[in-house]
Amino acid sequence: MKSLHKPFMWIAAFGMMLGFASCKSDPDPKKNDTGKITEITNDNLTFYLIPSPKDMFSFTSSNEIPFSTEVLNPAENADKYLDVQSQELGFGMYSADLAYTAAFFQTKEAKKYLKVVRGLSAQIGISSVFDEALVTRFDEMPDNKDSLIQVTNDTYFDIVKFLEENERKSSLALISTGGWLESLYIVVSLVKEYKENSDVIQLIADQKNIFENLLLYLEQHKSDPNINSVITELAPIKAIYDQLEVVKVERPKTPENSGKIIVGGTTKIVITAEQFKNLKETITKVRNKLSANNV
Amino acid sequence: MKLFKLALILIATMSPLFSEAQNCAEQVDLHKKFIKPFQLNDMSKSAVCVSGSTYEFKIPLTKGREYRMQFYAAAVFNNKINFTIIDESTHETVLNLPGETYERKVGSCVLASWYDEDTEKEYTPYFDFYPPTSTTLKVIMEIPEAPQEKTSDGGVAPKKIDKGCVTIILYDKPAEGSW
Numbered sequence: 001m002k003s004l005h006k007p008f009m010w011i012a013a014f015g016m017m018l019g020f021a022s023c024k025s026d027p028d029p030k031k032n033d034t035g036k037i038t039e040i041t042n043d044n045l046t047f048y049l050i051p052s053p054k055d056m057f058s059f060t061s062s063n064e065i066p067f068s069t070e071v072l073n074p075a076e077n078a079d080k081y082l083d084v085q086s087q088e089l090g091f092g093m094y095s096a097d098l099a100y101t102a103a104f105f106q107t108k109e110a111k112k113y114l115k116v117v118r119g120l121s122a123q124i125g126i127s128s129v130f131d132e133a134l135v136t137r138f139d140e141m142p143d144n145k146d147s148l149i150q151v152t153n154d155t156y157f158d159i160v161k162f163l164e165e166n167e168r169k170s171s172l173a174l175i176s177t178g179g180w181l182e183s184l185y186i187v188v189s190l191v192k193e194y195k196e197n198s199d200v201i202q203l204i205a206d207q208k209n210i211f212e213n214l215l216l217y218l219e220q221h222k223s224d225p226n227i228n229s230v231i232t233e234l235a236p237i238k239a240i241y242d243q244l245e246v247v248k249v250e251r252p253k254t255p256e257n258s259g260k261i262i263v264g265g266t267t268k269i270v271i272t273a274e275q276f277k278n279l280k281e282t283i284t285k286v287r288n289k290l291s292a293n294n295v
Numbered sequence: 296m297k298l299f300k301l302a303l304i305l306i307a308t309m310s311p312l313f314s315e316a317q318n319c320a321e322q323v324d325l326h327k328k329f330i331k332p333f334q335l336n337d338m339s340k341s342a343v344c345v346s347g348s349t350y351e352f353k354i355p356l357t358k359g360r361e362y363r364m365q366f367y368a369a370a371v372f373n374n375k376i377n378f379t380i381i382d383e384s385t386h387e388t389v390l391n392l393p394g395e396t397y398e399r400k401v402g403s404c405v406l407a408s409w410y411d412e413d414t415e416k417e418y419t420p421y422f423d424f425y426p427p428t429s430t431t432l433k434v435i436m437e438i439p440e441a442p443q444e445k446t447s448d449g450g451v452a453p454k455k456i457d458k459g460c461v462t463i464i465l466y467d468k469p470a471e472g473s474w
Contacts, residue, residue, distance in 0.1 A: 046351045052337035058469075059359055157337055164320040202358065206429035209355045213431065216353070246384075252427045260423040261389050263356065263382040264430030 048217035050176045051210060052156050053096035054149065056183040056203070057103035064200045065190040067104035072097045073182060073291045075116045080292065084124065085226040088171050089290050091120045092178020095156055099179075100186050102152040110148060114138055114155075121159075124171065129158045170224045173217055177230055178290070180207075180214055185287040188280045194273040204279070205271035208241045233286055240279045245270045319343050319460035326367050326464050333363050333466035341462035346372070346441040346455075352434040352463060353383075356426045363466040364434075365421045366405050368394065369459020374406040376461065377437040380422075384430040390422060425470065436461060 073093045081087040094117045101109040118135075121127045137151050163172040184207055191200055215238065221227045251265035271279070322341035344350055356362055368376055374395035382389050394406035401418070408419040424432070438461075444452040 045348060047340060047342060047353070049338040049340055049352060049354050051355065051357070055337070055357065055467075059357070153334075153337070157335070160337060161320045161323070165318045199359070206357060209429055209431050210357075213353055213355055249428065254425065254427070258425075260361065260425040263389055263424050263426050263432060264358070264384050265427035267384045267430075268428045 046216075046220075048213040048220070050180060050214050050217060052153070052160075053099040053179045053183040054103065054153055054156065056096075056187060057100055059199070059203055064198070065187060067100075067106060068190060069109060071186045071189045072100070072109070072113070075112060077291055078116050078120055081120065081123070084171075085174060085229070086290075087120055087124050088174035088226075089178035089181075089230070091117065091124055092175035092180075093182035093287075093291055094120065095159070095175070096179045096182035096186065098152055099156070100183070102148045105148060107148065110152070111138070117155075126159060126162055126171075129155070129162050134158070170221050170227055173221050173227055174230065177214060177218065177234070180210065181234075181283070181287050181290065185283050188276075188283050191276075191280075194276045196273075201271060201276065202268075204276070205244060205269040208244055208269050211237065211241050230290075233290060236282045237279070237286060240275060240282055243275060319462070322367065322460045322462040323464065326365070326462055328464075330363065330466060332468045334468065336362070336465040336467045339463060339465045341460050343458060344368075344372075344436065344438055344461045346438050346457040348438055350436045350438070350461070352436075354432045354434060354463075354465065356424060356430055356432060358426055358429045359470055360426075360467045361470045362424045362426075363421055364424065365419060365464045365466075366394075367460075367462040367464070368406055369461070371457045371459040372438060372461075374404075375439055376406065377439075378405045379435040379437075381433040381435070382430055383433055384428070389424075389432075434463065 073090070078090060078094070081090040094113055098110060098113040098117055101113055118127070118130050121130055134151075134155060137154075159175070160172065163169075163175070184204070187200065188204060191198075191204070195201060215231065215234065218227050218231050218234075222231060246267050247270050248266060249268045251262070254260070254262055319341040323335075323339045327335050327339065338354060340352060342350070366378065368374065372394070374393075376394040378390065378392050378394070379388060380390040381387070390405075392403070392405050394404060396404045396407070398404075399409045401420070405420055405422075408417055410416075411418040438457075441455040441457040444455055446452050
């Protein structure tokens, strides 16, 4: 009879252990010993959302910019990333390179960059994202562009989910920074000539909004020295985006009763040829410094 | 037999801990749908929220895309969340709605879904946004204090704080006629 009860006691004990373990992983709001929330800080009341690299390339893959392997972060650079900061920034950069190769349906390059991303994922403790199912999807590399983009998107989404689940906010901030910087670097590098009414130039100017969000997001985690030093590295880019003028424009007419809420449309961010030149040079400088791990 | 019952009681007692400790990151997977031609946007976000607090989500929207937004909240909040969306470039309040109303009408609330007899389908509220120029939306979610409970002797119980996930699912697609 005694042995019959043992399994139930084990189940109960196991349940208690799991219960406590999952309580411990509860996110931010500060708690006292009884688990009650005692302090709500601004950090967990405001969320700054950052688009993934693929968003940049979904605009640019049409015909405004070409594909070039020259703008990719060389795979060999991954060996130089020995500290957490460079590994996480590098991971974000290579994720952007992967998204770029997928957007242009460059299967061979995509496979190469997936390998680099997988390698770095092991170093930063997120290799479990690359489970068997995902690896198989890549090994049987989809033979159409949409499927290839879908696999890379799913990978990025799974990485973000994993980092959020595991409360690795600083890691997510660094990866987002690396991803944003690399995707902007790719786009500015491929624009050979400034044209005032170019959609790509406008997209680059509009990154001012996203960059502001990114900086505020980093500011929330600046107690982490790795984040703080990256904020300093990004200062020259901020200086240029701060100069961009926001001008009033007439909101375009849209069909009534479309059911859509029209937002924006009354102002536009303007970048001049000179500012574009400065931004291109600065982005290149910052990106090259961070990708070469010369912080 | 007593020990068996004790084990069952212990497991049952643990289950609320599991549900409270659920990870919000999973919520995006749970609620995302395939709504062609929209695609899930990676900025979709779920966060742990508590009663008596106001949260802000800053979402940059880019010219050339159209966006669809859907909201979900943990049952513990009973849909009692007020939603305000401010367009940061124009400073206009473009949406100010409760989580639920008695009215079963499109555009009357943000969270409550209902069975639409006309389409014979369940209707879940959604909101479509079109930015002719890039902008940032500030989504403000106000969660009221949890109802105060009384102790068995009629006294006031310690302040109750409800906690659960609130989720924004964001989809996007190329804007009509865009590049």
